[in-house]
Amino acid sequence: xxxxxxxxxxxxxxxxxxxxxxxxxxxxxxxxxxxxxxxxxxxxxxxxxxxxxxxxxxxxxxxxxxxxxxxxxxxxxxxxxxxxxxxxxxxxxxxxxxxxxxxxxxxxxxxxxxxxxxxxxxxxxxxxxxxxxxxxxxxxxxxxxxxxxxxxxxxxxxxxxxxxxxxxxxxxxxxxxxxxxxxxxxxxxxxxxxxxxxxxxxxxxxxxxxxxxxxxxxxxxxx
Numbered sequence: 001x002x003x004x005x006x007x008x009x010x011x012x013x014x015x016x017x018x019x020x021x022x023x024x025x026x027x028x029x030x031x032x033x034x035x036x037x038x039x040x041x042x043x044x045x046x047x048x049x050x051x052x053x054x055x056x057x058x059x060x061x062x063x064x065x066x067x068x069x070x071x072x073x074x075x076x077x078x079x080x081x082x083x084x085x086x087x088x089x090x091x092x093x094x095x096x097x098x099x100x101x102x103x104x105x106x107x108x109x110x111x112x113x114x115x116x117x118x119x120x121x122x123x124x125x126x127x128x129x130x131x132x133x134x135x136x137x138x139x140x141x142x143x144x145x146x147x148x149x150x151x152x153x154x155x156x157x158x159x160x161x162x163x164x165x166x167x168x169x170x171x172x173x174x175x176x177x178x179x180x181x182x183x184x185x186x187x188x189x190x191x192x193x194x195x196x197x198x199x200x201x202x203x204x205x206x207x208x209x210x211x212x213x214x215x216x217x218x219x220x221x222x223x
Contacts (some may be wrong), residue, residue: 001028001149002117005044007037007063008052013102017050020106034058046074047117050057051096053080061096068095071127072164075116079104106148127162130221132200132208134162144204153178154196158219161209166220168212193217 004021008014009032021028029044031037035057038202041049049067051060058066064076078096098112127134132143141148150158160177161169175183178192197209210218 001061002047002113003045004028004048004050004113005030005031005037005040005046006050007034007055007060008050009033009055010052017109020109024110026110032056034060034063038063038066041072041074042070048075048077048078048113050079050113053078058189064095068125077112077116127159127165129162129165129219130206130208131204132162132219134158143200143208146203148199150196150199153192154199157192157196161217161219164218166218168215168218174216 004026005015006017006021006028008017008030011032013060014030014032015100018028018030026156029040029046031040034051034055037049037051037055038058041063045197047051053060060080064078067074073170073208075097076095077098077100078204079100079102081102097116100112122188125135127136132141134141136159140150141150141158156178157174160174171189175189178189193209197207200208206222208219210220212218
């Protein structure tokens with residue numbers, strides 16, 4: 001079952017949307033202002049977040065921007081009464097994945113929700129696990145205040161692992177992400193994993209890169 005968050009201050013519209021989602025067997029939490037919505041986002045896992053653009057206390061753009069700054073890559077569908085190009089550009093710059101202009105058909109809302117639920121957002125700029133932070137725009141990784149010395153391939157490997165954290169990533173998925181269909185022998189991945197692990201653990205008290213037997217590798221804090 002899909003699990004969504006709707007942040008909409010129009011109570012009549014929010015009620016209608018929630019009731020329709022329930023008929024489609026979609027679970028939906030709700031909030032009527034941006035601040036409450038942000039608190040729910042920080043404390044729950046959702047597959048899609050629906051944000052009204054104009055919200056009290058914290059508007060939809062602010063909520064979306066803060067999500068991305070925190071490393072949250074949940075897809076965001078922005079609801080708005082505005083249909084201008086400038087408004088859409090502002091939304092996409094803040095990290096929105098899709099727009100739906102009011103008034104809208106419930107059937108179209110469902111189609112967009114289902115499409116977004118199949119992927120993670122590509123709008124995220126920063127990823128973090130424990131004391132490790134990765135800036136995807138500047139291509140910089142920092143752990144414990146120390147900038148890591150990574151080759152382009154090692155940085156890409158780290159990005160793939162961070163995007164899936166804390167879940168393990170298979171060797172096949174990592175090799176496809178690094179080299180596509182033109183893959184070297186499997187020993188090349190072993191070498192890259194070794195170099196990345198060594199750099200991550202330099203001057204660090206705890207490991208972050210773990211081998212998960214039978215499943216691949218995972219970036220996560222130790223249990």
